[in-house]
Amino acid sequence: MKRQFPLIIIFSLGLFMVVQYFVPHEKSEFFYEFIALDWPPIIGAFALMLGVISLTRVSITKIKRKKEAWGYSIVTLIGLFTMSAVGVVGYHYPPLTRAFNWNFNNIMIPISATMFSLLAFFIASAAYRAFRARSVLATILLVAAIIVMMRFFPLGPLTSVVGRASDWILNVPNLAAKRAILIGVGLGIVSTAMKVILGIERSYLGKD
Amino acid sequence: MDGVADVGRTARLRVCIIAATLLSFSALASAQVENPVADTAAVYPAATIAEPPPAPITNLKVKDLPNDHGHAFRLTWTISADDTGGRNNVRQYAVLRTPAWKGPFTEPQGAGPGWRNEQGHWWHLVEGEWDTVGTIPSSTAEYVNRGGKARESSDYFPDYVGFSFKVLTVGARGSISESAIFGPVESSGQWFHAGKTWVVLAVLVYGGLMLTMVRLARGGKELFIRPLAGINAVDEAIGRATEMGRPILYVLGLGSPDEIATIASFTILSRVAKKVAEYQTELIVPCYDSIVMTIAQETVKQAYIDAGRGDDYHEDMVYFVTQNQFAYVAAINGTMLRRQTATNFYLGVFYAESLILAETGSLAGSIQISGTDRITQLPFFVVACDYTLIGEELYAASAYLGREPILLGTLKAQDYTKAVLMVLMGLGVLAGILNIAWLTDLFVLNI
Amino acid sequence: MAENNSRKNIFERMFAIDRRWVYGFLMLAVVLSVIAKPIIPIPISREARSIYDFMNSLNSGDYIHLAMDYDPSTLAELHPMTRAVLKQCFEKKIKVIITALHQNGPGMAAAAIDTACQRHFELTGYRPESGKDWVFLGYKPYPILIILGMGQNYRIPFPNDYYNVPLDSLPMMNGIRNYQNVKAVINISATSATDWWITYGNGRYQVPLAIGVTGVMATDYYPYLQTGQIFGILGGLQGAAEYETLVGTPGKAVEGMSVQVVGHSIIIIFIIIGNIGYFATRKKSKLGL
Numbered sequence: 001m002k003r004q005f006p007l008i009i010i011f012s013l014g015l016f017m018v019v020q021y022f023v024p025h026e027k028s029e030f031f032y033e034f035i036a037l038d039w040p041p042i043i044g045a046f047a048l049m050l051g052v053i054s055l056t057r058v059s060i061t062k063i064k065r066k067k068e069a070w071g072y073s074i075v076t077l078i079g080l081f082t083m084s085a086v087g088v089v090g091y092h093y094p095p096l097t098r099a100f101n102w103n104f105n106n107i108m109i110p111i112s113a114t115m116f117s118l119l120a121f122f123i124a125s126a127a128y129r130a131f132r133a134r135s136v137l138a139t140i141l142l143v144a145a146i147i148v149m150m151r152f153f154p155l156g157p158l159t160s161v162v163g164r165a166s167d168w169i170l171n172v173p174n175l176a177a178k179r180a181i182l183i184g185v186g187l188g189i190v191s192t193a194m195k196v197i198l199g200i201e202r203s204y205l206g207k208d
Numbered sequence: 209m210d211g212v213a214d215v216g217r218t219a220r221l222r223v224c225i226i227a228a229t230l231l232s233f234s235a236l237a238s239a240q241v242e243n244p245v246a247d248t249a250a251v252y253p254a255a256t257i258a259e260p261p262p263a264p265i266t267n268l269k270v271k272d273l274p275n276d277h278g279h280a281f282r283l284t285w286t287i288s289a290d291d292t293g294g295r296n297n298v299r300q301y302a303v304l305r306t307p308a309w310k311g312p313f314t315e316p317q318g319a320g321p322g323w324r325n326e327q328g329h330w331w332h333l334v335e336g337e338w339d340t341v342g343t344i345p346s347s348t349a350e351y352v353n354r355g356g357k358a359r360e361s362s363d364y365f366p367d368y369v370g371f372s373f374k375v376l377t378v379g380a381r382g383s384i385s386e387s388a389i390f391g392p393v394e395s396s397g398q399w400f401h402a403g404k405t406w407v408v409l410a411v412l413v414y415g416g417l418m419l420t421m422v423r424l425a426r427g428g429k430e431l432f433i434r435p436l437a438g439i440n441a442v443d444e445a446i447g448r449a450t451e452m453g454r455p456i457l458y459v460l461g462l463g464s465p466d467e468i469a470t471i472a473s474f475t476i477l478s479r480v481a482k483k484v485a486e487y488q489t490e491l492i493v494p495c496y497d498s499i500v501m502t503i504a505q506e507t508v509k510q511a512y513i514d515a516g517r518g519d520d521y522h523e524d525m526v527y528f529v530t531q532n533q534f535a536y537v538a539a540i541n542g543t544m545l546r547r548q549t550a551t552n553f554y555l556g557v558f559y560a561e562s563l564i565l566a567e568t569g570s571l572a573g574s575i576q577i578s579g580t581d582r583i584t585q586l587p588f589f590v591v592a593c594d595y596t597l598i599g600e601e602l603y604a605a606s607a608y609l610g611r612e613p614i615l616l617g618t619l620k621a622q623d624y625t626k627a628v629l630m631v632l633m634g635l636g637v638l639a640g641i642l643n644i645a646w647l648t649d650l651f652v653l654n655i
Numbered sequence: 656m657a658e659n660n661s662r663k664n665i666f667e668r669m670f671a672i673d674r675r676w677v678y679g680f681l682m683l684a685v686v687l688s689v690i691a692k693p694i695i696p697i698p699i700s701r702e703a704r705s706i707y708d709f710m711n712s713l714n715s716g717d718y719i720h721l722a723m724d725y726d727p728s729t730l731a732e733l734h735p736m737t738r739a740v741l742k743q744c745f746e747k748k749i750k751v752i753i754t755a756l757h758q759n760g761p762g763m764a765a766a767a768i769d770t771a772c773q774r775h776f777e778l779t780g781y782r783p784e785s786g787k788d789w790v791f792l793g794y795k796p797y798p799i800l801i802i803l804g805m806g807q808n809y810r811i812p813f814p815n816d817y818y819n820v821p822l823d824s825l826p827m828m829n830g831i832r833n834y835q836n837v838k839a840v841i842n843i844s845a846t847s848a849t850d851w852w853i854t855y856g857n858g859r860y861q862v863p864l865a866i867g868v869t870g871v872m873a874t875d876y877y878p879y880l881q882t883g884q885i886f887g888i889l890g891g892l893q894g895a896a897e898y899e900t901l902v903g904t905p906g907k908a909v910e911g912m913s914v915q916v917v918g919h920s921i922i923i924i925f926i927i928i929g930n931i932g933y934f935a936t937r938k939k940s941k942l943g944l
Binding site for chain 1: 672674677678681682685695696698726727728729730731759762763766795796797800804807811874875877878881893912915916918919920921922923925926928929930933934
């Protein structure tokens with residue numbers, strides 16, 4: 001039963017959701033709202049607790065055993081508990097809300113923006129390494145990439161030519177390739193979903 | 209694999225559940241709707257100035273809106289002769305409906321289906337009174353009167369109650385002419401969305417194809433699957449890490465556990481973890497989502513047990529990091545650079561952080577195998593990783609690794625379905641070029 | 656011989672430039688262009704204009720839903736779009752229902768709304784009010800469920816707004832139940848929330864949908880534009896610059912475009928250098944040198 005109970009839940013709820021998609025009646029919508037809209041956030045909130053416990057335990061273990069770079073684990077724990085405490089208590093105590101907002105606006109936002117800005121440098125180095133005209137196809141890719149990158153350049157009379165070429169590249173071959181991959185991905189999703197609902201795919205249960 | 213008795217019991221359970229689901233829907237379908245009664249309505253303001261009224265609309269028809277949850281009508285008509293023609297003096301149309309809502313009352317006024325309760329006040333439907341339910345610009349010949357399904361909402365109207373409609377044609381200076389009244393018509397919800405018929409057929413065809421291919425695979429037929437370089441490289445990559453004495457990093461991505469790419473990644477993680485357990489190499493699995501973490505812990509633990517190395521498993525191998533995208537990638541980058549991981553797997557759902565991960569792994573000198581169904585991130589992985597599983601290759605990996613008949617069968621079914629779609633697309637292109645409208649209209653979905 | 660060797664070394668160096676030189680040149684170019692602020696003309700795309708024209712066709716008192724599903728990391732590309740859309744809404748007195756379905760988004764969204772209100776006040780003397788001109792619903796987890804819930808009734812996932820005021824007590828939410836009461840959803844996002852809006856918002860509830868996404872994501876959504884599932888796309892900094900130009904307030908996005916052009920130029924130059932080095936060293940190896 002320990003093996004079968006999760007499979008029964010997955011099968012019954014999966015089948016219900018499939019059937020519900022084709023049944024527009026309001027009585028079907030009522031069950032959908034009750035099962036699909038109400039329960040997952042509750043389960044997610046409890047799962048988040050598990051995640052926090054895991055992170056705390058791993059960090060404390062690293063600190064106790066003085067593993068490599070254990071200092072970062074101290075920073076992790078301080079950040080985790082400080083922001084949580086300030087956020088929860090600050091809900092009822094406005095000065096702490098201001099502290100929470102200050103931390104968010106002056107630490108969180110700049111750090112996130114900095115990490116994202118690394119992409120600019122990595123794209124430059126990746127493009128330099130990868131865009132080599134090794135073959136005909138690679139050359140076509142290289143030329144297309146340069147045309148699309150140049151579409152914002154002020155090139156005088158050539159601006160509209162490059163713009164139109166860039167639009168054609170984005171709207172015709174790019175679109176065709178994306179649609180093809182989307183169709184393949186869509187079929188893969190249907191197939192994997194069917195396998196999960198029918199209990200064929202069980203790796204997520206931890207069983208082989 | 210299940211024993212024969214297990215398979216039989218599971219199959220019986222599935223049949224029971226299917227029967228129960230269908231019975232419950234049919235029970236809901238036969239449930240009765242309660243029936244109370246009604247009161248007064250508001251009237252469209254009378255026409256004012258000296259202006260000959262425009263010609264009224266004609267051929268008013270009202271039907272229940274199909275393929276919905278009820279509480280909706282579709283009205284169609286022929287526009288007034290003075291709308292864009294004749295005197296060309298039509299400003300708008302107004303749709304009126306009877307019975308109309310009268311209230312608010314502090315207490316209910318009798319029984320019947322025609323009542324609603326909005327913020328503690330009662331309203332009742334009254335015969336002979338008219339409500340204006342919509343105004344439509346001129347030159348429009350259609351209107352959908354859609355109401356809420358909750359009795360607490362101000363635009364609610366009940367199903368299975370006869371409503372009649374008329375349409376007023378309003379002139380430029382406010383003169384009005386009325387159409388003939390159409391009704392009574394009842395609205396109701398449908399138990400099957402006819403517009404999605406093609407979806408049902410496609411699902412049934414695909415399911416049938418899947419079962420056929422599975423049966424063929426189980427019967428011993430050799431099904432060709434083209435080699436996937438990324439999957440073939442898994443063993444080599446794990447071996448490399450073992451030789452170098454450095455750990456293996458497995459990143460499940462930023463998806464939630466209901467995303468198919470994440471589920472596919474669990475399958476590959478299971479195989480990788482089993483191999484890693486056999487080679488006794490260190491495995492690091494940092495997770496973005498806490499539910500994914502719990503599933504990954506189970507997956508890795510079971511893989512270690514299956515490899516006969518249950519004692520080597522410890523929960524800190526698989527740990528939660530954070531649910532912030534760039535904080536997560538910063539943590540993984542730090543792990544990669546400090547631990548000098550020999551092999552990195554990036555399999556799952558990735559967003560903008562994909563290039564940061566791949567470039568940092570390249571800096572650390574790791575061999576990198578990636579796979580995602582996010583089309584936007586594929587170019588970055590292709591450029592920066594040694595092997596990349598593109599789109600559905602990630603989903604196919606479970607079949608490829610295990611070579612189980614059921615999984616191979618579903619993979620081949622996908623391929624044949626793609627072939628069918630290609631033929632249909634070719635036909636569609638031809639139909640479009642040759643203007644064969646009935647062929648292209650045949651496959652229209654009205655969802 | 657010595658000359659030949661040094662020429663060969665140049666090509667070999669061009670073929671394998673240390674990535675730190677690439678980073679250094681890029682950084683220098685970006686810093687210089689931020690200081691110099693060159694002006695780049697911004698051509699307006701069809702996709703951006705269709706959103707602008709749609710918004711312009713709305714009347715005072717119409718409702719739109721602005722879904723700000725991004726976090727501070729993509730602020731540079733997406734915030735200018737948000738500001739431009741809010742400016743247009745406040746100018747035309749279009750009522751805005753705002754959500755932020757990213758866990759790091761609400762604080763940033765609240766700040767953006769505040770800034771937009773302040774700017775409108777400085778221009779017109781009137782400060783748009785919460786509950787009257789706009790309502791900010793905030794954040795709830797699991798975007799799919801929230802999008803589906805709002806399609807039934809905004810009050811299912813959000814009984815109160817971000818400031819904990821019951822929705823039913825807000826004047827502008829009177830009679831507003833779900834997507835059928837809004838003219839369109841404008842989704843500004845850097846996450847897969849856009850996919851959910853297309854699948855569930857437009858697919859299930861048929862609400863007209865326009866999107867503003869990062870440059871990298873924009874090309875993914877052209878198929879949906881062709882099928883009519885979305886009626887406009889603002890793609891990355893370019894899209895933001897186009898919309899700023901359309902609403903008549905060139906700002907950070909327009910300034911950023913010049914930096915982007917310089918950055919792209921540096922990348923193209925390095926690609927060309929790398930290819931020269933590649934062909935030269937390949938030729939050398941073919942000649943057996």
